[in-house]
Amino acid sequence: MPKPSHDEALPMQSGQSGQPRYEKMLQECLRGELRIVNAGLPQSQKRLSNLLTEEYPYVVCNDGSTHFFKKSELAYLASMLDSDEQKALLLPMLIEIGANQAEAAIPMLSEPEGKVEEKIISKTLNMPVICEKGRIRIYKPQLALLRRRFKTTTVYVFSPKIVA
Protein backbone atom coordinates (compact mmCIF):
# COMPACT_ATOMS: atom_id res chain seq x y z
CA MET A 1 0.00 0.00 0.00
CA PRO A 2 1.48 3.38 -0.94
CA LYS A 3 2.47 5.62 1.89
CA PRO A 4 0.28 8.76 1.94
CA SER A 5 2.10 11.81 0.71
CA HIS A 6 2.28 14.79 3.01
CA ASP A 7 -0.13 16.86 0.91
CA GLU A 8 -2.83 14.18 1.29
CA ALA A 9 -2.84 14.50 5.06
CA LEU A 10 -5.36 16.81 6.64
CA PRO A 11 -3.74 19.56 8.70
CA MET A 12 -3.40 18.61 12.37
CA GLN A 13 -4.70 20.99 14.98
CA SER A 14 -2.03 20.45 17.57
CA GLY A 15 1.31 18.82 17.85
CA GLN A 16 -0.08 15.62 19.46
CA SER A 17 0.87 12.42 17.74
CA GLY A 18 -2.12 11.50 15.60
CA GLN A 19 -4.83 12.77 17.96
CA PRO A 20 -5.58 16.40 18.66
CA ARG A 21 -5.85 17.41 22.28
CA TYR A 22 -9.56 18.22 22.20
CA GLU A 23 -10.32 14.77 20.84
CA LYS A 24 -8.63 13.19 23.84
CA MET A 25 -10.56 15.50 26.11
CA LEU A 26 -13.79 14.44 24.40
CA GLN A 27 -12.94 10.77 24.88
CA GLU A 28 -12.33 11.37 28.56
CA CYS A 29 -15.61 13.25 28.84
CA LEU A 30 -17.51 10.37 27.22
CA ARG A 31 -15.86 7.79 29.46
CA GLY A 32 -16.65 10.05 32.44
CA GLU A 33 -20.34 9.96 31.50
CA LEU A 34 -20.30 6.16 31.63
CA ARG A 35 -18.65 6.31 35.03
CA ILE A 36 -21.11 8.90 36.39
CA VAL A 37 -24.30 7.02 35.57
CA ASN A 38 -23.39 3.94 37.55
CA ALA A 39 -21.32 5.60 40.27
CA GLY A 40 -24.31 5.61 42.59
CA LEU A 41 -24.70 1.84 42.61
CA PRO A 42 -24.31 0.25 46.03
CA GLN A 43 -21.17 -1.79 46.71
CA SER A 44 -23.35 -4.29 48.50
CA GLN A 45 -27.01 -4.50 49.41
CA LYS A 46 -28.31 -4.78 52.96
CA ARG A 47 -31.23 -6.77 54.29
CA LEU A 48 -34.34 -4.89 55.38
CA SER A 49 -34.28 -6.54 58.81
CA ASN A 50 -30.73 -5.18 59.37
CA LEU A 51 -31.56 -1.71 58.11
CA LEU A 52 -34.52 -1.46 60.47
CA THR A 53 -32.20 -1.84 63.44
CA GLU A 54 -29.69 0.80 62.28
CA GLU A 55 -29.94 4.33 63.64
CA TYR A 56 -28.90 5.91 60.34
CA PRO A 57 -29.66 3.34 57.63
CA TYR A 58 -27.40 3.70 54.59
CA VAL A 59 -25.29 1.76 52.09
CA VAL A 60 -21.91 2.69 50.58
CA CYS A 61 -21.85 3.32 46.83
CA ASN A 62 -19.20 2.44 44.24
CA ASP A 63 -17.77 5.96 44.28
CA GLY A 64 -17.40 5.87 48.07
CA SER A 65 -20.42 8.08 48.75
CA THR A 66 -23.32 6.97 50.90
CA HIS A 67 -26.90 6.28 49.93
CA PHE A 68 -29.27 7.17 52.71
CA PHE A 69 -32.58 5.36 53.37
CA LYS A 70 -35.59 7.11 54.82
CA LYS A 71 -36.87 5.38 57.92
CA SER A 72 -40.46 6.06 56.91
CA GLU A 73 -39.93 4.11 53.68
CA LEU A 74 -38.31 1.23 55.53
CA ALA A 75 -41.19 1.19 57.98
CA TYR A 76 -43.66 1.14 55.07
CA LEU A 77 -41.83 -1.82 53.53
CA ALA A 78 -41.73 -3.59 56.88
CA SER A 79 -45.48 -3.11 57.28
CA MET A 80 -46.01 -4.99 54.00
CA LEU A 81 -43.81 -7.97 54.87
CA ASP A 82 -43.53 -10.60 57.58
CA SER A 83 -40.27 -11.16 59.47
CA ASP A 84 -38.94 -13.87 57.12
CA GLU A 85 -39.58 -11.69 54.11
CA GLN A 86 -37.88 -8.76 55.85
CA LYS A 87 -34.78 -10.93 56.25
CA ALA A 88 -34.91 -11.94 52.57
CA LEU A 89 -35.38 -8.51 51.03
CA LEU A 90 -32.18 -6.85 49.82
CA LEU A 91 -32.10 -3.06 49.66
CA PRO A 92 -31.78 -0.87 47.67
CA MET A 93 -33.81 -2.61 44.98
CA LEU A 94 -32.22 -2.21 41.57
CA ILE A 95 -34.14 -0.88 38.59
CA GLU A 96 -32.44 -1.69 35.31
CA ILE A 97 -32.84 0.76 32.48
CA GLY A 98 -31.64 -0.60 29.18
CA ALA A 99 -31.99 -0.66 25.43
CA ASN A 100 -35.78 -0.69 25.40
CA GLN A 101 -36.70 2.79 26.61
CA ALA A 102 -40.35 1.95 27.28
CA GLU A 103 -39.52 -0.73 29.84
CA ALA A 104 -37.55 -1.19 33.02
CA ALA A 105 -36.65 -4.42 34.81
CA ILE A 106 -36.28 -5.22 38.47
CA PRO A 107 -34.01 -8.20 39.19
CA MET A 108 -35.50 -10.58 41.74
CA LEU A 109 -32.56 -11.04 44.08
CA SER A 110 -34.26 -12.12 47.28
CA GLU A 111 -34.77 -15.75 48.24
CA PRO A 112 -36.85 -17.74 47.45
CA GLU A 113 -37.10 -16.80 43.76
CA GLY A 114 -37.59 -13.12 44.34
CA LYS A 115 -41.12 -13.52 45.68
CA VAL A 116 -40.64 -10.60 48.07
CA GLU A 117 -39.94 -8.06 45.32
CA GLU A 118 -42.88 -9.41 43.36
CA LYS A 119 -45.15 -8.99 46.40
CA ILE A 120 -43.97 -5.42 47.07
CA ILE A 121 -44.29 -4.27 43.49
CA SER A 122 -47.65 -5.87 42.85
CA LYS A 123 -48.97 -4.37 46.10
CA THR A 124 -47.61 -0.92 45.31
CA LEU A 125 -48.86 -0.90 41.74
CA ASN A 126 -52.04 -2.68 42.76
CA MET A 127 -51.78 -5.12 39.86
CA PRO A 128 -50.14 -8.46 39.07
CA VAL A 129 -46.63 -8.10 37.62
CA ILE A 130 -44.91 -9.97 34.80
CA CYS A 131 -41.83 -11.99 35.80
CA GLU A 132 -39.39 -13.14 33.12
CA LYS A 133 -35.98 -14.72 33.53
CA GLY A 134 -35.60 -13.59 37.13
CA ARG A 135 -36.73 -10.05 36.37
CA ILE A 136 -39.93 -8.12 36.90
CA ARG A 137 -40.74 -6.02 33.85
CA ILE A 138 -42.60 -2.77 34.30
CA TYR A 139 -43.43 0.14 32.00
CA LYS A 140 -42.44 3.77 32.44
CA PRO A 141 -45.75 5.03 33.97
CA GLN A 142 -45.57 2.19 36.52
CA LEU A 143 -41.94 3.05 37.17
CA ALA A 144 -42.96 6.61 38.04
CA LEU A 145 -45.53 5.28 40.53
CA LEU A 146 -42.98 2.95 42.07
CA ARG A 147 -40.33 5.66 42.38
CA ARG A 148 -42.83 8.01 43.96
CA ARG A 149 -43.39 5.53 46.79
CA PHE A 150 -39.83 4.22 47.09
CA LYS A 151 -37.52 7.16 46.51
CA THR A 152 -34.60 5.99 48.61
CA THR A 153 -35.11 2.23 48.57
CA THR A 154 -34.69 1.92 44.79
CA VAL A 155 -31.75 2.89 42.55
CA TYR A 156 -31.28 2.96 38.79
CA VAL A 157 -28.78 0.83 36.89
CA PHE A 158 -27.94 1.85 33.33
CA SER A 159 -26.81 -0.67 30.79
CA PRO A 160 -27.56 -0.96 27.09
CA LYS A 161 -27.18 -4.74 27.35
CA ILE A 162 -29.38 -5.64 30.31
CA VAL A 163 -32.91 -5.22 28.96
CA ALA A 164 -33.12 -6.94 25.62
Add this chain to the structure above:
Amino acid sequence: MPELIKVRPTKIELVKLKRRLALAQRVQKIVKDRLSILTMEFLQTARDTVEAKGKLIDELSKLYKALSIAAGYHGYIALEKELIATEADLKVTAGLRNVAGVRIPSFEVTDGAKPMKRYNLVDTSSWLDEAAQLSAECLKAIVELAELQRNFELLAMEINRTKRITNALEYVVIPGLQTTINYLNMKFEERDREEKARLKRVKVLVARE
Protein backbone atom coordinates in the same frame (compact mmCIF):
# COMPACT_ATOMS: atom_id res chain seq x y z
CA MET B 1 -22.69 20.31 7.46
CA PRO B 2 -20.60 18.47 10.06
CA GLU B 3 -16.92 19.31 10.15
CA LEU B 4 -14.24 16.84 9.16
CA ILE B 5 -11.96 15.71 11.96
CA LYS B 6 -8.37 16.51 11.14
CA VAL B 7 -6.60 13.15 10.86
CA ARG B 8 -4.04 11.56 8.54
CA PRO B 9 -5.79 9.41 5.92
CA THR B 10 -4.42 6.04 7.03
CA LYS B 11 -6.11 2.74 7.76
CA ILE B 12 -5.05 2.91 11.41
CA GLU B 13 -6.80 6.25 11.78
CA LEU B 14 -9.91 4.75 10.15
CA VAL B 15 -9.95 1.91 12.67
CA LYS B 16 -9.48 4.39 15.52
CA LEU B 17 -12.32 6.55 14.21
CA LYS B 18 -14.63 3.56 13.94
CA ARG B 19 -13.87 2.65 17.55
CA ARG B 20 -14.51 6.23 18.62
CA LEU B 21 -17.83 6.22 16.76
CA ALA B 22 -18.91 3.00 18.49
CA LEU B 23 -18.04 4.51 21.88
CA ALA B 24 -19.87 7.75 21.07
CA GLN B 25 -22.99 5.85 19.99
CA ARG B 26 -22.92 3.73 23.15
CA VAL B 27 -22.56 6.80 25.32
CA GLN B 28 -25.33 8.56 23.42
CA LYS B 29 -27.71 5.68 24.14
CA ILE B 30 -26.92 5.73 27.84
CA VAL B 31 -27.07 9.52 28.07
CA LYS B 32 -30.47 9.52 26.35
CA ASP B 33 -31.77 6.91 28.80
CA ARG B 34 -30.42 8.96 31.64
CA LEU B 35 -32.05 12.09 30.28
CA SER B 36 -35.44 10.40 30.05
CA ILE B 37 -35.12 9.14 33.64
CA LEU B 38 -34.00 12.54 34.91
CA THR B 39 -36.93 14.19 33.14
CA MET B 40 -39.33 11.70 34.70
CA GLU B 41 -37.87 12.36 38.16
CA PHE B 42 -37.94 16.11 37.55
CA LEU B 43 -41.62 16.10 36.61
CA GLN B 44 -42.44 13.93 39.60
CA THR B 45 -40.49 16.28 41.88
CA ALA B 46 -42.28 19.27 40.34
CA ARG B 47 -45.66 17.68 41.08
CA ASP B 48 -44.59 16.80 44.62
CA THR B 49 -43.25 20.33 45.18
CA VAL B 50 -46.53 21.92 44.12
CA GLU B 51 -48.39 19.52 46.41
CA ALA B 52 -46.05 20.16 49.35
CA LYS B 53 -46.25 23.94 48.85
CA GLY B 54 -50.06 23.82 48.83
CA LYS B 55 -50.01 21.69 51.98
CA LEU B 56 -47.62 24.08 53.71
CA ILE B 57 -49.72 27.11 52.81
CA ASP B 58 -52.85 25.38 54.17
CA GLU B 59 -51.11 24.45 57.39
CA LEU B 60 -49.61 27.90 57.84
CA SER B 61 -52.99 29.53 57.36
CA LYS B 62 -54.48 27.15 59.95
CA LEU B 63 -51.59 27.92 62.30
CA TYR B 64 -51.98 31.71 61.96
CA LYS B 65 -55.69 31.35 62.56
CA ALA B 66 -55.11 29.26 65.70
CA LEU B 67 -52.39 31.61 66.91
CA SER B 68 -54.49 34.72 66.39
CA ILE B 69 -57.37 33.08 68.31
CA ALA B 70 -54.95 32.21 71.11
CA ALA B 71 -53.59 35.78 71.07
CA GLY B 72 -57.11 37.14 71.19
CA TYR B 73 -57.99 34.87 74.09
CA HIS B 74 -54.87 35.49 76.20
CA GLY B 75 -53.79 38.90 74.94
CA TYR B 76 -50.49 39.57 73.14
CA ILE B 77 -48.47 40.43 76.23
CA ALA B 78 -49.56 37.36 78.19
CA LEU B 79 -49.00 35.10 75.19
CA GLU B 80 -45.54 36.53 74.58
CA LYS B 81 -44.72 36.00 78.24
CA GLU B 82 -45.76 32.33 77.99
CA LEU B 83 -43.92 31.71 74.75
CA ILE B 84 -40.67 33.37 75.82
CA ALA B 85 -39.33 30.22 77.48
CA THR B 86 -40.81 27.67 75.11
CA GLU B 87 -38.90 25.60 72.63
CA ALA B 88 -39.76 23.23 69.82
CA ASP B 89 -37.60 20.15 69.34
CA LEU B 90 -36.82 19.34 65.75
CA LYS B 91 -34.43 16.55 64.85
CA VAL B 92 -33.74 16.28 61.15
CA THR B 93 -31.65 13.50 59.65
CA ALA B 94 -29.93 14.62 56.48
CA GLY B 95 -28.30 12.33 53.97
CA LEU B 96 -27.61 11.99 50.27
CA ARG B 97 -29.17 9.69 47.74
CA ASN B 98 -28.28 9.05 44.16
CA VAL B 99 -30.74 9.47 41.31
CA ALA B 100 -29.24 8.50 37.95
CA GLY B 101 -25.86 9.95 38.83
CA VAL B 102 -27.18 13.05 40.62
CA ARG B 103 -26.50 13.24 44.33
CA ILE B 104 -29.49 14.86 45.93
CA PRO B 105 -30.18 15.60 49.58
CA SER B 106 -32.71 13.71 51.60
CA PHE B 107 -34.14 15.11 54.83
CA GLU B 108 -36.25 13.27 57.32
CA VAL B 109 -37.78 14.53 60.53
CA THR B 110 -36.94 11.88 63.10
CA ASP B 111 -38.81 11.25 66.37
CA GLY B 112 -41.69 13.18 64.87
CA ALA B 113 -41.78 16.94 65.25
CA LYS B 114 -42.66 17.35 68.89
CA PRO B 115 -44.95 20.24 69.70
CA MET B 116 -43.72 23.24 71.67
CA LYS B 117 -43.26 22.65 75.36
CA ARG B 118 -42.40 24.36 78.64
CA TYR B 119 -45.27 26.82 78.58
CA ASN B 120 -47.53 26.83 81.54
CA LEU B 121 -50.39 24.42 80.90
CA VAL B 122 -52.42 25.81 83.81
CA ASP B 123 -52.39 29.41 82.66
CA THR B 124 -52.90 28.71 78.97
CA SER B 125 -55.87 27.46 77.00
CA SER B 126 -56.36 24.62 74.51
CA TRP B 127 -56.16 27.27 71.72
CA LEU B 128 -52.42 27.54 72.40
CA ASP B 129 -52.07 23.74 72.48
CA GLU B 130 -53.68 23.56 69.07
CA ALA B 131 -51.36 26.29 67.72
CA ALA B 132 -48.36 24.38 69.11
CA GLN B 133 -49.52 21.18 67.46
CA LEU B 134 -50.04 22.94 64.14
CA SER B 135 -46.63 24.61 64.32
CA ALA B 136 -45.01 21.16 64.65
CA GLU B 137 -46.82 20.01 61.53
CA CYS B 138 -45.72 23.18 59.73
CA LEU B 139 -42.08 22.47 60.60
CA LYS B 140 -42.43 18.99 59.14
CA ALA B 141 -43.96 20.40 55.95
CA ILE B 142 -41.16 23.01 55.68
CA VAL B 143 -38.48 20.31 55.88
CA GLU B 144 -40.28 18.27 53.23
CA LEU B 145 -40.58 21.29 50.96
CA ALA B 146 -36.90 22.19 51.46
CA GLU B 147 -35.88 18.73 50.29
CA LEU B 148 -38.14 18.81 47.26
CA GLN B 149 -37.10 22.34 46.28
CA ARG B 150 -33.40 21.46 46.38
CA ASN B 151 -34.01 18.23 44.44
CA PHE B 152 -35.93 20.23 41.87
CA GLU B 153 -33.01 22.65 41.37
CA LEU B 154 -30.34 19.94 41.19
CA LEU B 155 -32.32 17.81 38.76
CA ALA B 156 -32.99 20.83 36.53
CA MET B 157 -29.26 21.67 36.44
CA GLU B 158 -28.35 18.08 35.60
CA ILE B 159 -31.01 17.90 32.87
CA ASN B 160 -29.50 21.02 31.27
CA ARG B 161 -26.02 19.53 31.38
CA THR B 162 -27.16 16.17 30.03
CA LYS B 163 -29.13 17.87 27.24
CA ARG B 164 -26.01 19.75 26.16
CA ILE B 165 -24.06 16.48 26.04
CA THR B 166 -26.83 14.72 24.09
CA ASN B 167 -27.03 17.57 21.58
CA ALA B 168 -23.24 17.70 21.21
CA LEU B 169 -23.15 13.97 20.54
CA GLU B 170 -26.13 14.00 18.21
CA TYR B 171 -25.30 17.07 16.12
CA VAL B 172 -21.51 17.47 16.35
CA VAL B 173 -19.53 14.45 17.50
CA ILE B 174 -21.30 11.55 15.78
CA PRO B 175 -21.96 13.33 12.43
CA GLY B 176 -18.33 14.54 12.44
CA LEU B 177 -17.04 11.02 12.98
CA GLN B 178 -19.36 9.57 10.34
CA THR B 179 -18.38 12.23 7.78
CA THR B 180 -14.68 11.64 8.44
CA ILE B 181 -15.10 7.87 8.15
CA ASN B 182 -16.96 8.32 4.85
CA TYR B 183 -14.26 10.72 3.65
CA LEU B 184 -11.49 8.26 4.50
CA ASN B 185 -13.35 5.38 2.84
CA MET B 186 -13.75 7.42 -0.33
CA LYS B 187 -10.09 8.38 -0.20
CA PHE B 188 -9.04 4.73 0.07
CA GLU B 189 -11.36 3.70 -2.78
CA GLU B 190 -9.94 6.47 -4.93
CA ARG B 191 -6.42 5.33 -4.10
CA ASP B 192 -7.35 1.76 -5.09
CA ARG B 193 -8.78 2.97 -8.40
CA GLU B 194 -5.63 5.02 -9.09
CA GLU B 195 -3.51 1.97 -8.34
CA LYS B 196 -5.56 -0.19 -10.71
CA ALA B 197 -5.32 2.41 -13.48
CA ARG B 198 -1.56 2.67 -12.95
CA LEU B 199 -1.16 -1.11 -13.16
CA LYS B 200 -3.21 -1.25 -16.36
CA ARG B 201 -1.06 1.48 -17.88
CA VAL B 202 2.14 -0.37 -16.90
CA LYS B 203 0.71 -3.60 -18.36
CA VAL B 204 0.00 -1.84 -21.67
CA LEU B 205 3.52 -0.35 -21.74
CA VAL B 206 5.07 -3.77 -21.00
CA ALA B 207 2.94 -5.39 -23.74
CA ARG B 208 4.10 -2.75 -26.29
CA GLU B 209 7.73 -3.49 -25.60
